Amino acid sequence: MLNEADVVIVGTGAAGLFCALNIPKHIKITIITKNQAEDSNSFLAQGGISVLKNNNDYESYFEDTMKAGQYKNNSKSVEVLIRSSRSIIEDLVKLGVDFERNGEDFSYTREGAHSVNRILHHKDITGKEITGKLLQEARKRENITIVPYTTMIDILENNNVCTGVVVKTKDGAIYNISSSAVVWATGGIGGLFEHSTNMKHITGDSVAIAIKHKIDLLDMNYIQFHPTTLYSKKKDRSFLISEAVRGEGAILLNEKGQRFVDELQPRDVVSEAIYKQLKKYNTEYVYLSLRHMPKDKIEERFPNIYEKCLEEGFDLSTDLLPVTPAQHYFMGGVKINIDCETSMKNLYAVGETSCNGVHGANRLASNSLLESLVFSKRAAHIIGITLKNIKPENKISPYKGNLYKDMDRLQEEYHHLVLNETRKGSVNNAELCMHES
Numbered sequence: 001m002l003n004e005a006d007v008v009i010v011g012t013g014a015a016g017l018f019c020a021l022n023i024p025k026h027i028k029i030t031i032i033t034k035n036q037a038e039d040s041n042s043f044l045a046q047g048g049i050s051v052l053k054n055n056n057d058y059e060s061y062f063e064d065t066m067k068a069g070q071y072k073n074n075s076k077s078v079e080v081l082i083r084s085s086r087s088i089i090e091d092l093v094k095l096g097v098d099f100e101r102n103g104e105d106f107s108y109t110r111e112g113a114h115s116v117n118r119i120l121h122h123k124d125i126t127g128k129e130i131t132g133k134l135l136q137e138a139r140k141r142e143n144i145t146i147v148p149y150t151t152m153i154d155i156l157e158n159n160n161v162c163t164g165v166v167v168k169t170k171d172g173a174i175y176n177i178s179s180s181a182v183v184w185a186t187g188g189i190g191g192l193f194e195h196s197t198n199m200k201h202i203t204g205d206s207v208a209i210a211i212k213h214k215i216d217l218l219d220m221n222y223i224q225f226h227p228t229t230l231y232s233k234k235k236d237r238s239f240l241i242s243e244a245v246r247g248e249g250a251i252l253l254n255e256k257g258q259r260f261v262d263e264l265q266p267r268d269v270v271s272e273a274i275y276k277q278l279k280k281y282n283t284e285y286v287y288l289s290l291r292h293m294p295k296d297k298i299e300e301r302f303p304n305i306y307e308k309c310l311e312e313g314f315d316l317s318t319d320l321l322p323v324t325p326a327q328h329y330f331m332g333g334v335k336i337n338i339d340c341e342t343s344m345k346n347l348y349a350v351g352e353t354s355c356n357g358v359h360g361a362n363r364l365a366s367n368s369l370l371e372s373l374v375f376s377k378r379a380a381h382i383i384g385i386t387l388k389n390i391k392p393e394n395k396i397s398p399y400k401g402n403l404y405k406d407m408d409r410l411q412e413e414y415h416h417l418v419l420n421e422t423r424k425g426s427v428n429n430a431e432l433c434m435h436e437s
């Protein structure tokens with residue numbers, strides 16, 4: 001049920017939920033979300049979440065992030081990300097998140113382009129563990145209401161001040177919801193691509209609405225392709241074979257059974273190398289081999305991936321796995337400052353839909369869950385301060401006009417707006433980007 005709220009958050013991924021949990025408890029929050037609350041890319045994260053291991057690790061973590069990002073990163077954002085990482089992990093542990101441990105200490109794993117092991121994980125379902133616990137906590141809070149199957153189709157604007165959102169509910173009714181602040185946490189743009197690891201309903205809606213309302217964007221041409229997704233002819237979401245699998249020693253082989261790249265280089269480099277092999281041998285996939293690892297170790301470390309591959313007819317302990325790159329992550333998005341404020345007053349953006357330049361041109365593995373949490377907490381803090389000086393005037397009213405009569409056309413228009421914008425400037429992995437759905 002829709003109810004009046006001081007703050008409307010759009011999206012129930014890690015960014016939206018963590019923002020809600022960090023806003024002071026006297027502020028009423030409504031979180032709307034397009035499908036059921038569990039349907040977010042955050043739930044799919046396999047590999048883990050990066051963290052500054054100790055103070056000696058700072059220079060190295062900073063350099064790894066900048067190098068992966070081709071030094072196009074905003075260095076201030078990177079500094080905030082890394083310096084805040086340990087306290088974010090403490091917050092998660094307090095919320096009951098269970099990370100793998102060696103005795104009392106955390107057990108750190110590694111992924112491509114990290115020069116040391118600094119990634120925390122929960123088996124190969126880290127996103128589910130973190131986001132599930134955030135959702136559990138949000139459902140307990142009296143000041144938070146989660147409204148599933150409700151889609152933001154526009155914002156309410158008055159002279160570059162955001163005054164709320166326009167939403168479509170499950171039964172097709174359209175409402176205006178006025179609120180003192182709106183937070184966009186709608187994730188990436190993968191649903192716009194034929195081959196993507198993302199959920200299909202995550203289609204960059206905030207970015208489209210930003211374009212419509214002339215809200216500033218940043219780095220729109222920075223799109224990341226994950227090198228290793230399970231090759232399939234099915235039209236479903238591409239299944240990701242986590243970078244952690246290569247981190248644990250899996251190698252890539254071409255059509256001739258030869259290695260052709262250092263598997264632990266940044267994602268853009270490995271994707272590009274695979275793409276060259278596909279062209280060279282006119283094939284649609286290369287092979288990933290984890291055959292050196294004992295079966296029981298694979299089952300223990302990657303239970304989810306092992307099961308899924310078995311379902312598709314491949315035993316990771318004995319078979320070569322056909323893999324191919326797919327769209328995975330959007331580094332660009334709605335431009336924000338270090339506190340997640342957009343160029344429109346009272347409108348904030350957090351998580352993958354936002355961009356403060358932290359990832360540069362290519363995100364370092366396992367930096368995105370961390371980014372979602374670090375910056376959404378900052379947004380929550382600034383919203384708490386801002387709302388102290390505002391007397392909220394909130395209401396919900398049925399929308400009366402006919403602007404949104406043809407939803408299919410509106411959706412098509414939004415998809416085109418976003419994709420056109422990503423094509424401007426020099427595109428990362430240009431040839432791989434061509435297969436949009």
Ligand SMILES: Cc1cc2nc3c(=O)[nH]c(=O)nc-3n(C[C@H](O)[C@H](O)[C@H](O)COP(=O)(O)OP(=O)(O)OC[C@H]3O[C@@H](n4cnc5c(N)ncnc54)[C@H](O)[C@@H]3O)c2cc1C
Nearest residue numbers: 011012013015034042045047048152186187351352368369
């Ligand atoms: C398969 C996979 C594996 C990954 N593994 C890792 C990993 O190991 N480590 C890591 O750091 N990152 C990983 N990532 C990336 C990471 O999961 C995401 O970048 C991050 O979780 C984004 O969080 P978010 O809250 O911004 O968006 P999401 O979690 O995508 O949530 C977006 C939310 O917005 C809602 N929404 C969208 N549009 C609307 C609308 N118009 N109206 C209402 N609601 C809307 C959606 O329903 C959803 O609830 C992975 C991603 C994928 C796809």
